[in-house]
Amino acid sequence: MYETVIGLEVHAQLKTKTKMFCSTRNDPEESRPNINICPVCLGHPGTLPTINKKAVEYVVKVGHALSSKIAKHTKFDRKNYFYPDIPKGYQISQYDLPICEGGHLEVLGKKINITRVHLEEDTAKSIHGASGYSFVDFNRASAPLMELVTEPEMTSGDEAKSFCEELQRIFQYLGVSDANMEKGQMRCEVNISLKKKNNKEFGTKVEIKNLNSFRAVRDAAEFEEKRQEALLEKGEKVIQETRGWDENRKITYSQRLKESAHDYRYFPEPDLPQMELGEREGIPTKDIIDVESLKASLPELPKQKLGRFKTVFGILEKDADILITNKETTFYFENVVSELKGLLKEKKEDIYTEKTKAIIKLAINYINTDLKKILRETNKKISDMKMSEEDLAELMLLIFEKKITSAAAKTVLAQMVETGADPDHIIEEKGLLQLNDAEEISKIVKEVIDKNPKPVLDYKNGNLNSVQFLLGQVMAKTKGKANPAVTKEVLEKLLL
Numbered sequence: 320m321y322e323t324v325i326g327l328e329v330h331a332q333l334k335t336k337t338k339m340f341c342s343t344r345n346d347p348e349e350s351r352p353n354i355n356i357c358p359v360c361l362g363h364p365g366t367l368p369t370i371n372k373k374a375v376e377y378v379v380k381v382g383h384a385l386s387s388k389i390a391k392h393t394k395f396d397r398k399n400y401f402y403p404d405i406p407k408g409y410q411i412s413q414y415d416l417p418i419c420e421g422g423h424l425e426v427l428g429k430k431i432n433i434t435r436v437h438l439e440e441d442t443a444k445s446i447h448g449a450s451g452y453s454f455v456d457f458n459r460a461s462a463p464l465m466e467l468v469t470e471p472e473m474t475s476g477d478e479a480k481s482f483c484e485e486l487q488r489i490f491q492y493l494g495v496s497d498a499n500m501e502k503g504q505m506r507c508e509v510n511i512s513l514k515k516k517n518n519k520e521f522g523t524k525v526e527i528k529n530l531n532s533f534r535a536v537r538d539a540a541e542f543e544e545k546r547q548e549a550l551l552e553k554g555e556k557v558i559q560e561t562r563g564w565d566e567n568r569k570i571t572y573s574q575r576l577k578e579s580a581h582d583y584r585y586f587p588e589p590d591l592p593q594m595e596l597g598e599r600e601g602i603p604t605k606d607i608i609d610v611e612s613l614k615a616s617l618p619e620l621p622k623q624k625l626g627r628f629k630t631v632f633g634i635l636e637k638d639a640d641i642l643i644t645n646k647e648t649t650f651y652f653e654n655v656v657s658e659l660k661g662l663l664k665e666k667k668e669d670i671y672t673e674k675t676k677a678i679i680k681l682a683i684n685y686i687n688t689d690l691k692k693i694l695r696e697t698n699k700k701i702s703d704m705k706m707s708e709e710d711l712a713e714l715m716l717l718i719f720e721k722k723i724t725s726a727a728a729k730t731v732l733a734q735m736v737e738t739g740a741d742p743d744h745i746i747e748e749k750g751l752l753q754l755n756d757a758e759e760i761s762k763i764v765k766e767v768i769d770k771n772p773k774p775v776l777d778y779k780n781g782n783l784n785s786v787q788f789l790l791g792q793v794m795a796k797t798k799g800k801a802n803p804a805v806t807k808e809v810l811e812k813l814l815l
Contacts, residue, residue: 682712
């Protein structure tokens with residue numbers, strides 16, 4: 320009976336060295352309150368802001384990545400409202416002339432159009448103590464904040480979640496923001512309404528503020544969808560308001576009535592010059608935002624990388640998708656591939672063969688599963704581990720050539736991550752070299768058969784599963800070093 324309409328507002332803290340309108344350090348990792356502050360970002364009377372050129376360039380890069388139209392002329396505006404974390408009593412933002420307009424992002428096979436991408440300053444951070452007092456940390460005040468607004472074209476919480484995930488990847492690949500949602504470096508707001516099916520007129524919009532995880536974006540949208548539907552079914556009206564999200568109770572709750580644009584009394588920021596983007600006659604080179612050079616400098620973006628991984632390496636989309644989710648993992652994998660090609664070249668082998676693709680697929684499997692598990696359990700990132708790309712490539716080659724078993728490989732991998740030692744050294748030290756000699760394996764198999772008459776009898780009476788037990792006994796006796804395929808073949812011959 321009803322259709323869901325969702326639009327998003329996404330804020331991302333930009334990764335610049337200094338704040339948006341002053342030379343104070345921009346450091347979102349700073350845990351000590353009120354360390355990175357100055358008279359400008361504290362809003363002291365008589366201070367004058369200056370524009371951070373790098374922040375403007377970052378927004379232009381995002382616009383290019385999203386196929387937006389980059390403005391030739393833009394400006395900053397004052398957005399007037401009072402709140403304890405707004406030291407000046409107004410926020411410097413952009414109103415009618417944003418840096419970027421239009422553009423799109425494809426998620427789940429659907430093109431979501433973008434309304435605008437603009438630049439503003441972040442607010443300070445309110446901290447509500449258990450004592451009943453509230454405090455304000457101004458470290459974040461005036462940090463460069465990019466805001467992206469979509470058209471109301473999403474129809475489910477899953478679409479909204481996927482949009483935010485893809486956008487985070489783009490920000491990270493461009494290097495403009497770390498976009499860590501848990502740390503507040505990327506914050507999402509869901510604007511959601513319901514309308515009757517086939518009705519062109521939208522329903523009353525509700526905004527859900529400051530969602531700090533992808534799951535919260537999806538869950539909040541789904542809860543609000545059900546809440547509004549229940550109200551409409553009872554003949555009640557949906558109130559235009561701002562709501563928060565209670566992660567523990569999994570519900571939205573009312574915060575305040577939603578302001579309209581005219582409530583902010585926007586007017587052009589008198590203390591900042593208007594900006595001309597692109598080359599202009601008479602403007603000093605240092606003040607030029609070189610729009611075309613920024614476009615040419617764009618790196619390979621996640622979707623492009625996904626397509627290349629599938630085409631060049633012949634891997635499944637789901638595996639490639641896991642790889643590109645994290646920028647660090649992606650580049651680590653690409654370096655492993657480069658090292659692998661170098662190792663094969665040293666062996667005078669053709670690097671463009673099915674063998675190479677098979678080893679690359681093996682590497683993907685270990686990176687996406689075993690390595691990911693080790694990093695999660697040890698609370699490490701790719702950049703924290705000591706294992707080099709060359710050593711991982713060498714390990715993959717050893718596994719592919721059956722010089723060590725998959726069980727031994729897990730032990731070696733964990734040791735490599737922890738110590739940075741090369742695989743050959745660990746294998747030799749721990750005696751993990753795979754046993755492939757059929758004659759040597761035959762001696763061990765005969766011992767196992769002699770010591771386990773009942774499973775042998777069961778096998779001869781038709782219980783074929785008994786061979787797995789015997790195989791396990793051989794692997795235990797050899798500490799996992801026996802080649803499983805060779806061992807099984809020897810076992811089946813000796814059991815005849």
